Amino acid sequence: MIRQHHRRHLGVVVAAAGFAAYAGLPAGAADQAAVAVGLAIRAGKVITMDGEDSVINNAVVLIKSGKIERVGPREEVTIPDGYRVIDAADKWLVPGLVDAHNHTAGSLMDLNDMVYLSNPGLRTLETITPDNKLIKQARAGGVTSVLLIPGSGTNMSGFGTIAKTAGRTVDEVVQRSPGSLKIAQAGNPERYWYGVGRSFMNYNTRQTLEKALAYHSAWNEYEAGKVADEPIYDPIFHGFRGLFRREYPASVHTQIYQVVMTTIDMLDKKFKIRTVIDHGTFDGFKTAPLLEGTDVYTINGPRQYWFDRSQRKMHGNAARWWQGGQHRLGVNTDAPVVPQRELSFQAAMACWYGWKPYEALRGVTRIPAEALLIDDRVGSIQPGKDADFGLWTGDPLDPRSSCEMTIIGGKVVYDAKIKRRF
Amino acid sequence: MNRRVSTVIVAACMAVGASSALAIPPAKVALKGARIIPVVGDDIAVGTLLIENGRITAIGEKVDVPYDAMVVDVSGKVLMPGMIDAHSSRGLDVPNENLPVTPFLDVYDAIDPSKLYFEDALRDGVTSVHVVVGNNCVIGSVSRVVHPIGLTPDEMTLQPAAALKFSVAPKRGWDRMAQMATFRETFRELDEYLENLAEKKYEESVEKKDEKIDVGPDEARKRGRELIKTEDYDDEHRILVKLTRGAFGAIIYAGVASDVSRAVALAGDHGFADRSTFVVGPDCYKAVDELKATGRPVVLDSELLYRERDPVSGDVKETFVPKVYADAGVEFSLLPSSDNSLAERYLNYQAARCVRYGLSRKLALESITINPARAIGVADRVGSLEVGKIANVVVMSGDPLDFNSWVESVYINGISAYVRDKDVRLKQLLGEEPADVAAESTDSSEDESPAEAPKPDGSAAEEKAEGADKAPADKSSSDKTP
Structure with missing residues (x-):
């Protein structure tokens, strides 16, 4: 219970840091704290775009130092202590376009x-x-x-x-x-x-x-x-x-x-x-x-x-x-x-x-x-690659879907809950 | 060979968007039972033409057909050499550049293999096209002779670097004085360039040996000239050097009779008179004697009947231009009209008109086949049906000079490049239901459009054969199972 509270508290810090970066404000110590701890995303579906075209349902993606640390089904991936958790069990996590x-x-x-x-x-x-x-x-x-x-x-x-x-x-x-x-x-x-x-x-x-x-x-x-x-x-x-x-x-x-x-x-x-x-x-x-x-x-x-x-x-x-x-x-x-x-x-x-x-x-x-020969860094959700994603309400190809959150280098750079653009 | 073969097939399938695996066309084809008009040599009433690996290897009443040749029954048809368009800019995106002097450019960079013009050429029995920039130039670019089928200019090419285009008729917005002054200036500058280059080469050679220049400039240039290698010339001068030194041809356009003497002088003054072909407007028949004196081939504008009104009496005088050249004994080639709505677009119609105006049938046929081949320097390979030549063959339904005859099929490099039965666009034009579409509508899985380019015989036959085989094959197999 305490731990969860701790997490939530950290989440606020991270979100604030993300928002600061996104709004063009100077990011301070909070930013560094966020990077040091790591981020976990619980997604309903992860379209990895890896070599095997894996699609992982009910997945967890771990992010550390701006890079993807681990991707796997929820039951296989344990979220380490201190990670901020974004719970998006009803969303699709798609590589940043x-x-x-x-x-x-x-x-x-x-x-x-x-x-x-x-x-x-x-x-x-x-x-x-x-x-x-x-x-x-x-x-x-x-x-x-x-x-x-x-x-x-x-x-x-x-x-x-x-x-x-x-x-x-x-x-x-x-x-x-x-x-x-x-x-x-x-x-x-x-x-x-x-x-x-x-x-x-x-x-x-x-x-x-x-x-x-x-x-x-x-x-x-x-x-x-x-x-x-x-x-x-x-x-x-x-x-x-x-x-x-x-x-x-x-x-x-x-x-x-x-x-x-x-x-x-x-x-x-x-x-x-x-x-x-x-x-x-x-x-x-x-x-x-x-x-x-x-x-x-x-x-x-x-x-x-x-x-x-x-x-x-x-x-x-x-x-x-x-x-x-x-x-x-x-x-x-x-x-x-x-x-x-x-x-x-x-x-x-x-x-x-x-x-x-x-x-x-x-x-x-x-x-x-x-x-563009940058597939070693972006374009797929695989360990070691840049933590660039969009969290979508559904298939990005369905015009009814919207991108609710965008993450670049492990930082939340757009969050529709804070300021919706579309 | 195989590369070339697959290319032709792929080109035909291009419009459909799918390059399904197709059979390689047969290396040996015997066209059997047709009347053969070889153009060079006597007609054969009923004969056989044998093609091996893209070349004509036998022609005659009786030909030993190898056991492995595909025999095509063309009884009742007429074989003739593929017709040749000696001067066309219709395969280019724009006929001319804005720059007046461009001997460093090549039509290679502007040929569009997907132009409808090439498809039409094939449909009309034209198997070689001399792609030249238009007449709106002073010194145009390097031309190229192509087959009207292929995915890229490389695959289409019969003769690269065929000739350099000149126009004595003024470029748009220019007058004749400026036009002629530009020729003078270009060739003067060429001389200056060569002198400077020679001097530079000599100086370089002396420097290399660590010696001092101890000769006058004239002697230095003389010595330097021998040191120049082909790769020393820059792009702007390379072709002009070749032209003036006797290793390149020119194709010179003269619009009206008064242009002819200037065109002849241009070629004579700069040393390419013996390698020039003159493309002349209808009015130029008045200068036929000057043209005859050059001994060079002449390509006639597609407007064969020239009308002039007498300024005093108002009477209209009609001149059938080819007759003037024929009577003078000048070798000429006919061009098709670029206006697709006129009958003049067909070269065999142009030839038929010559017969109508009293020219011999032989001369008429030569003027659309072997004469243009000579005019553009490819007569060693195309222009007639002779043993050893490239098998560019047109199968006509009847006499080529009879306007009720159709082009039934066309072979290029011995490969079936056009078959009228498969020409979906022609069928649409004629109001029949295209056979291919009808066949496909039953086969709903295929999303094929009517073919843009005509399908090669081999591929189409293959597809049909497969389709025809399927049903009975299934039946027989089910018969066999019990």
């Missing part, structure tokens, strides 16, 4: 620097705006990781940044920089100057990548001891070294058959860059057979359907990608095109147009995390 195509984690003003047709040296890291209005809304929708990429006004608009949706400083929110290189294969850069066609755009993109590759190769030779003189450091192309080492992918704004085909051919097959097809809309899904034997991901949307005039037929984009054999498939919001909090709706829409519900849920959690 991941959006691989986002523009709202930054200032929104600095999306497109239309200086050149390709602007390889830019970084969205410089535009990160922690805890902005749109990001507050994002976490209320259970979204915990976003890739902030620059716009598609030019063929190459800079390096993106993977950010968490809670934190007060740039250092706190940044998960990885560079998150990816943004390339717009076609489908907006056309408007540059007096207008350019695909021959020129593709030539231009290829030229930039070849320069970057030459730079990378020169450094490789130097590092391997083949060349004595250190190459001259180039701030524009140095960021490409990780790209060619496949440490982070290229996020490619690409849609329509010919353009997606070029993306696959140029970036994946010729430059051997880890490639993520963003959008992939219109008849882009017809390229699915070209992806056999590659590790290219497709993060489809925000358009979820395409009306084929020649056949007079409606196609669900995600369903068609899936049917064509592309199973490394997720969806995005392109926020603020679709509000970031509606990532789960995007997945629901994809199902409405014929995709499979569980796969769609995977497509907003594990798949985008894999696509």
